[in-house]
Amino acid sequence: MKLEIKKIGNSTGLILPRNALAHLGLKLGDVVFAVPDGDGGLRLTPYDPEFEASMRLVDGIMDEYKDTLKELAK
DSSP: OOOOEEETTTTTEEEOOOOHHHHHHHOTOEEEEEOOSSSSSSSEEEEEHHHHHHHHHHHHHHHHHHHHHHTTTO
16 A cells, blocks of 8 residues: 655644554554564554563663674674
């Protein structure tokens, strides 16, 4: 689905078509996560407090063990 970046008031944003909102199970006022997909893109997912807590934990672990992870990635 092709989306255009538009000026919305003093901000910049994307307008999601109705079928995209329905696919994600979203409605006006809901919050989404934009998660890197590893290929240079983003994956939009509905907000999930448990997922947010998990991601904060993973970010902390990755920061703490960044040198080890860098070596393992070789």
